[in-house]
Amino acid sequence: MxxxxxxxxxxxxxxxxxxxxxAGNYTDDVTLPHQSYACFVRSPHAHAKIKGIKKDKALRAPGVLAIYTGEDWAAAKVGGLPCGWLITDVHGQPMKEPLHPCLAQGKANHVGDQIAVVIAETYNQARDAAELVEVDYAVLPAVVDVASALKQGAPQIHEAAPGNTCYVWALGDKGATDKAFASAAHVTKLEFINNRLVPNAIEPRAVNASYARHDESYTLYVANQNPHVERLLMTAFVLGLPEQKVRVIAPDVGGGFGSKIYLYAEDVVLTWASKRVNRPIKWTAERSESFVSDAHGRDHATTAELALDKDGKFLALRVHTKAAMGAYLSTFGSCVPTILYATLLAGQYTTPAIYAEVTAVFTNTVPVDAYRGAGRPEATYVVERLVETAAREMKIDPAEIRRRNFIKTFPYQTPVALQYDIGDYEATLAEAMKLADVAGFPARRAEAAKRGKKRGLGYSCYIEACGIAPSAVAGALGARAGLxxxxxxxxxxxxxxxxxxxxxxxxxxxxxxxxxxxxxxxxxxxxxxxxxxxxxxxxxxxxxxxxxxxxxxxxxxxxxxxxxxxxxxxxxxxxxxxxxxxxxxxxxxxxxxxxxxxxxxxxxxxxxxxxxxxxxxxxxxxxxxxxxxxDPSNFTFPAGSHICEVEIDPDTGITRIVNFTAVDDFGNIVNPMIVEGQVHGGLTQGIGQALTEACVYDKESGQLLTGSYLDYCMPRADDVPSYKVGTKVTACTHNPLGVKGCGEAGAIGAPPALINAITDALGIREIEMPATPERVWRAANKKA
Amino acid sequence: MHAFNYQHPKSVADAAAALSKGGDAKLLAGGQSLVAAMKLRLAAPTDLIDLSGIKELAGIKVEGAGITIGAMTRHAEVARSEEVRAKIPALAGLAGGIGDRMVRNMGTLGGSLAHNDPVADYPAAVLGLNATVNTNKRKIAADDFFKGMFETALQTGEIIVSVSFPVPKRAAYIKFRNPASRYAIVGVLAAETGSGVRVAVTGAASSVFRVAAMEKALAAKWSPDAVAGISVPSAGLNSDMHASAEYRAHLVTVMARRAVEAAK
Structure with a gap:
């Protein structure tokens, strides 16, 4: 046996x-007897007062069963969407939590904000009628980026959040950090944007809600990553329904990447309306709706500094980040740039002093929340861009500077709250360097130069905290749920x-x-x-x-x-x-x-x-x-080394990834094929962030300019190489399987490795993500 | 998509008659632009006149020193046609690089030309190879056909029947794709034809255009170096988040150089 x-x-x-x-059974595959369909009327404006809504013409359209607006919502005295994580600011005050309405209350705060819902016999009838709902908008000035939103005189999005500020939060010892900087032999400073991303799960979000009169129960089919959390948040915090009367089913779900964790307005509105119309109601997002209603990821503006002694030993790290929340607080939006970000800033290194300050900012954009990696890619980008840049500035080999600073004894208490249980960072780096044939790189670079091409090599040694989380720790940090x-x-x-x-x-x-x-x-x-x-x-x-x-x-x-x-x-x-x-x-x-x-x-x-x-x-x-x-006793700490080799055509600015090596330590592995698939997917998403994916809002109008695949560039198979992947194992010390988690590693490690390779190839300090052909061409040809 | 009347005529004459019957009727060729616009509710014709059942619009024929391709010929058929590959490989290659597999199996030569999307590939082939557009009413020279963004010389009720491509001495098409949509940010077809050297550029401006300075230099000497130093002015070129006018102007030179090299 x-x-x-x-x-x-x-x-x-x-x-x-x-x-x-x-034969998969997704939410949209579920059609119930007497099925009806919903279409949402969404704001075409980034910021606008709603002066009035006329729905009589739409109500007379064929097949229409009901139309609900923010007025109906308010009259029914149902609540707004909750935020699941309370952040306490530097003054000990709770973060600002403006109302996150399910249907807009007199004001639209981003393009795509839901204004009304039309329910009809067929989807086409609902959509036709939605075009007949007349909304009278008074357009207001909009603000879409964090720096502008914090300026004096910027448009104010919520009365409850003066200065568009949700919170200013800090972690670490400021005094010790500043002191270390004052006496440092070398300081490396970078300023950059961690670009906003649209999640783009292959299955759009979908909901099918129904009410059974015989036992007064609800059934909600929903494309969701955590049906019990969905039910708890909806029943206890929004609709006030008895939890046992609501059954939430998340059948086959076609990708989430975080975007299907959250309780969304559409889920709540359909559940609420299903009793009112006494019919099952189905809604499946069109792709263009997904772009303006699925929670986005990232969107940080950061200034980061690393202090080193003369031998390249890290003395201190100082980070100031402005993080976009979007127009409202999404379910876990508040904890991503704090708890999941600043706590990871030690990386794989013994940096003794770290201080991070984060300002969370409301903008007239789709809410931002966890997206594959969630805070950890942003932290890794900070650390690994700084480390690589410092190595170049101090003329120390980038692998060597990392080795000099690796944590070597475990358990290791970082200065930013986490205690790593185990790891072997030298082992993953050494294996990655072997697989990537780093030794042969100078010859490959010289050969490429003969062909007029520029080759570069970049490293990234990441760490992540997974297996969230000890509930008591999460609770102490503000979580409003167990984990x-x-x-x-x-x-x-x-x-x-x-x-x-x-x-x-x-x-x-x-x-x-x-x-x-x-x-x-x-x-x-x-x-x-x-x-x-x-x-x-x-x-x-x-x-x-x-x-x-x-x-x-x-x-x-x-x-x-x-x-x-x-x-x-x-x-x-x-x-x-x-x-x-x-x-x-x-x-x-x-x-x-x-x-x-x-x-x-x-x-x-x-x-x-x-x-x-x-x-x-x-x-x-x-x-x-x-x-x-x-309930786990600690986080798990997967870690690894990624090495990216690129070849750039300076005539066109096209970057080809000729080699990407990832050696990860996920602890024990149950199914290597599945792990490898997760790594491939994660790396491709990370490469997407660094090379192709730009989420662009128009600064004046607040329109999402990249609202379809014609403009939003998802990475394709021909954008990525055949990956070289490997694993090293140090078993997690505190769970019986000795496992750590592998789903996000690629998306966390890849962006800095790729940007480090591009900057190496071009001999430049910085390039903005995504490194599009035009940006690379400009950098390669020293154009502004 | 809004509701519409669907018509399926069997001849060009019937199609033209249906088109003239009033209402907002549109010809449906491969539907790769029109149907997408209808799905997004950006277009809502009252009538769709499907040309797919009209035999006289189909087929690829070698005629004298040229190839005549029916308007309803799909991109994929042009790409894999033995005749086109033998006589005008640049045209077969261009067709094989349009859009994706689905677009190539559905999209048609006539549909692409009548639409005249500024980022489409076929206009560069027609202009660069000095083709003639044959309609149900007349023959239109390539230089007279493209009038501006989504505009052509086609009159109301006029239907493209076929396009006649003279066989060039040499030709090549090189495209710089938009990373997201994969349409041409800049596509250049360089050809030495019986009627002279032609360099046609698509994607860069509101409509396909020729670069006289490059043609002159190549007529003097067919060599990549001949065009390497010639740039088009960036003023008037398209500029968007994917490529500024300055970058596009630069790419015109790079793509032209590579096209000339490929057409050695």
Whole structure:
């Protein structure tokens, strides 16, 4: 039975057959009896007073069932959307939380802000009628970037947030940091923008909400990464519905990258309206709607300085960041540029003093929230751009300067709150340098120069904090929710197993990875294990999937439940084998009396639990079904080294990535193929940020100029190379699987590696992301 | 998309008659621009006259010293045509580089020319190869056909039937793609034809145009160096977030040089 252990084996994904044959079941695939459809009227203006809304013409249009506006919303006395993380500012005051209405209350604050909803028999009828809703706008001046929003006299977005400021927050020892700078042999300073990104999951957001009069319950199908959190936020904070009366189902979900974590207005409005019209209502975003209504990512303006001694030892790091919140606080918008950003500024290094100050700013743009990496890509960009630039300025090899500063003993307490449990940064760097053939780079550069091309090499040694999070720590930092995970193992009488997990797979392959964990522990085939997720009606509870937490936290909850199953199984086996509980050991699917050949297989124990004719009824309940909740004791700290090699055509400014190497330490690995896929996807998204993806708002009008794929450039297969990936393992010390998480690493590590390579190729200090052909051409030809 | 009447005529004459019947009727060729605009509700014709059933608009014929291509010929058919590949490889290559696979399997030569999108590829081929546009009413020389952004010499009720391309002595088309849309930011077709050297530029301005200075230099000597020092003025060129007018002007020279090199 030993071959049932598939940990470390690239088992083909169980879910792929249905995805590849079109049998996936996404929210838009769900059509209910008496289905109706919604279309949202959205603001065409970035900032405008709503003087009046006339809906009579639209109400007379064919098929229209109802139209609701902000007035109806206010009259029904329903609340605004909550923010899930309270940040306390430098003066000990709570952050400013202006109303985040589900339907605009007299004012539109970004292009795409929802003004009204039209519900009709068909989607086309709803859309036709939406064009007949007459909204009288008085356009106001708009502000779309953080620097302008903080200026005196800037347009004010919320009365509750004077100066468009949500909070000014700080972390670290300012005095010690300033002191270190004062005596430093060298200071490297950079100012840059971490560019705003549009998430672009392949499946647009979708909602199908219905109300059942017979038991006064609601069912909400929604493309979402954490259905229990969605339900909790909606029932407790917005609609005031009994939580047990709402079932949230997130069926197959086609990508999230963070953008489907949040409670969105559309979800709430449809749930609320489904009772009013007494019909199921469906809404699926059109792609152009996704651009102006899915929470965006990044959007930081940063000044960062690194102080070094004469040998290139880091003495201190000082960072000032202005972070856009967009027009409203999205569900976790407030914690991304603080808790998930400043705490990562130590990187892989022993920098003794760090101080970071973050100003969160409202702008007339789509709200900003976590997007693959969430704060950690921004932190890594700060650290790794500074380190590489400092090395060049001090004429120290960029790999060598990193080695001189690596953390080498663990656990390591950083000056910015986190305690790293384990890692081996020299090992990942050395392996990456070998795979990338750094030694052969000078020859390749010379050969390229002969062809008139410029080659460059850039490093990035990142760290991330995953497996969020110890609830107590998160709570102390302002989280308004716990961050544990729940799991349930249901062993059926035939010995087959259904796993219920609070994690949610929207591309990560949990149905396979989790099945491997369970099958390996129970000594049964992977095909005997099914994984159920994404349904509050079937799964006991869950905090969902984000921050590369599923295996580390959700997987551990499953392991804890498995331990209970095995313990109960031992008692049943002891009864069957007429031995003592403590003499039973479980291995390779067999319950054995230690030191004998007396054994009973797992399947027999399962059957006995459900057909308890010969059973210790005085000591045990029948059945074999166990649940567990797991709250981690620390974050996990995946880390790695990325090396990017580019070749630039100075005539056109086109950058070709000729080589990209990533060596990561994700702790133990369950399914190497899935991990590699996650790395490839993450790297491609990171390369997208650095090379192609520009989210551009017009400074005057506040219009989103990159509102479709004609202008917003997603990376394509031919933009990226065949990646060279490798892994090194230091097992996480505080979860039983020894795993850390791999989902975001690529998006975190790639941007600075790529920009470091481009600046190396061109012999320049800085280039703005994305490094578009024209920007590169200008830099290569010293044009302003 | 708004509702519309769908018509499926079997001859050019019937199509022209349907077009003249009033209402806001539009000819539907491959639909790769029109249908997208209709889906976004930017276009809402009352009638769509589908040209796909008209036999006289289809096909690729070698005629004398040239190739005549029916207006409804799909880009993919031009790209893989043995005749076009043998006689005008630059044209086959250009067609094979338009849009993506779906666009090439649906989009047509006539549709692209009638639309005259400033960033389309075919206008560079027609102007650069000195082709003739044959309509149901007359023959229009390439130099007279393109009038401006989305504007052509086509009159109301006039339908492109085919395009006649003379076989050049040598020609090549090189394109710098918009990274997002993959349309031409600058595309240059350089050709030595029976009627002289022609350099046609698409993507850079409101409509396709020729560069007389480059043509003159190449007529004197067909060499990449001949055009390397010739630049077009940036004034009047397109300028957007992807490429400033200055960058486009620079790219015209680079693409022209590379086209000449490729057409050695």
């Amino acid at each position: 030993g071959d049932m252990n598939t940990i470390g084996v690239s088992v083909k994904r169980k879910e792929d057959y249905r995805f590849l044959t079109g 544990f995970e729940a799991g349930e193992i249901r062993v059926h009488p035939t010995g087959k197993v259904t796993v219920f997990t609070g994690s949610h797979s929207h591309g990560q392959g949990h149905e396979t990875t989790f099945a491997q964990v369970v099958a390996s522990r129970l000594g049964i085939p992977v095909d005997d294990v099914d994984v159920v997720h994404g349904d509050t009606g079937r799964v006991l509870f869950g905090m969902g999937t984000y921050g590369s937490r599923s295996l580390a936290v959700g997987g551990t909850a499953i392991v804890k439940a498995l331990d209970k199953v095995v313990n109960k199984g031992k008692k049943i086996a002891a009864h069957l084998l007429e031995a003592s509980d403590t003499d039973i050991e479980f291995k390779d699917g067999q319950f054995k009396v230690a030191g004998t050949d007396k054994a009973v297989p797992f399947g027999s124990v399962a059957l006995t639990a459900y057909v308890p004719h010969n059973y210790p009824h005085d000591k045990l309940e029948p059945g074999l079904n166990e649940q567990a909740f797991y």
